[in-house]
């Protein structure tokens with residue numbers, strides 16, 4: 001039998017590094033492994049390298065090609081010796097909120113949206129550089145290169161040979177790359193950071209970042225949501241809802257979106273198209289933190305969240321547990337509203353956390369719908385999508401059909417698909433078989449109660465934050 005070509009995909013995400021080995025011809029996942037990252041919003045990049053090694057990164061001898069997808073926006077600022085001058089501030093670190101507001105106000109949200117494609121929020125790299133310049137000018141003076149998590153890990157795998165590279169999907173999340181010009185806006189970087197560090201070269205969707213001494217091809221890599229879109233082979237009319245550390249709602253389109261409110265980020269995807277996306281800081285850990293509060297396992301949490309009344313007895317959790325990005329409330333905190341003696345039961349608290357997370361994501365979905373981006377199918381992925389109670393409630397809260405693909409690491413799979421594409425030098429990524437999936441439709445009885453749940457969520461949000 002002809003030996004098969006094996007490629008690998010890496011997802012260096014917020015909480016862990018995952019590696020999948022995949023048959024380049026069929027897309028069959030041959031193995032999957034992972035190793036944890038520190039639980040922090042500021043992480044030394046060496047921790048990502050250690051997790052990559054622990055997940056099997058040192059043993060890629062059988063791999064023809066590999067690509068890295070990773071959490072977006074992280075600020076990797078290196079000195080002349082290529083050592084970080086500060087821990088990498090991640091997408092969910094909100095200390096740069098004042099800088100984000102200043103950059104937004106000084107240039108104007110409409111200009112950001114029209115010329116760059118995104119409007120500054122603390123997640124974006126440019127705001128973190130502005131924070132470093134304002135708070136540690138001595139360290140900012142030492143910055144020679146700035147790159148993103150996926151760029152850094154790709155460069156590490158290549159032994160730091162050659163010049164670092166990135167791709168347009170991840171560059172589009174920095175704030176100093178324009179999806180309109182398809183080029184860096186070095187004037188904005190200089191204006192925000194007060195310095196002009198070297199940036200990675202943006203290479204094409206199926207380009208080669210380099211080749212290791214053992215002959216393994218390394219692809220361009222991409223941001224993790226673009227990786228998920230590749231891994232799902234997201235189709236027109238499909239909207240992905242990813243519930244990882246972040247919650248994200250995104251789709252793949254040909255048209256660029258300009259949203260001066262900043263809610264919809266006009267990112268690029270990993271195939272040369274666009275990836276309009278809304279992201280929440282609060283995702284799967286809303287469920288995990290509630291399970292911890294109730295002192296139960298995730299399995300028991302799911303049982304509890306399915307055991308009580310569908311509307312959580314009127315309890316409403318506004319889940320801004322780590323601040324929030326959509327809506328842009330970086331210093332907000334969570335609130336449990338509607339506490340009555342009758343409602344104060346573990347099953348209602350568990351259910352309220354599921355409903356609160358889904359309402360957060362449904363509000364994001366509504367903003368896409370308002371731009372005439374209708375979700376004919378909602379594809380649910382990310383670790384949090386493994387929650388059975390969330391799966392069951394999602395169709396009811398979204399009032400739309402929800403597709404649950406077979407459990408898998410779709411970001412890493414997308415990176416592997418990109419690696420196979422780079423290896424093949426074909427015009428398009430390989431057409432791998434679509435994975436099996438389950439479909440859940442909204443229950444007929446859910447129209448009224450889900451509307452009441454969303455109404456209570458909106459009233460609580462309005463009362464707490466005036467929005």
Ligand SMILES: Nc1ncnc2c1ncn2[C@@H]1O[C@H](COP(=O)(O)OP(=O)(O)O)[C@@H](O)[C@H]1O
Nearest residue numbers: 013014015016244245284288382383384386387
């Ligand atoms: N069955 C489940 N129910 C609820 N949450 C889950 C379940 N399985 C995994 N998770 C959560 O999913 C998260 C990990 O998802 P993942 O997509 O890998 O995150 P990231 O890519 O941001 O690192 C963790 O917070 C974990 O607790």
Ligand SMILES: O=C(CO)[C@@H](O)[C@H](O)COP(=O)(O)O
Nearest residue numbers: 013014071072091244245246
């Ligand atoms: O900030 C964003 C997207 O703009 C997040 O989606 C990060 O990319 C983190 O992704 P996960 O670790 O949650 O997958």
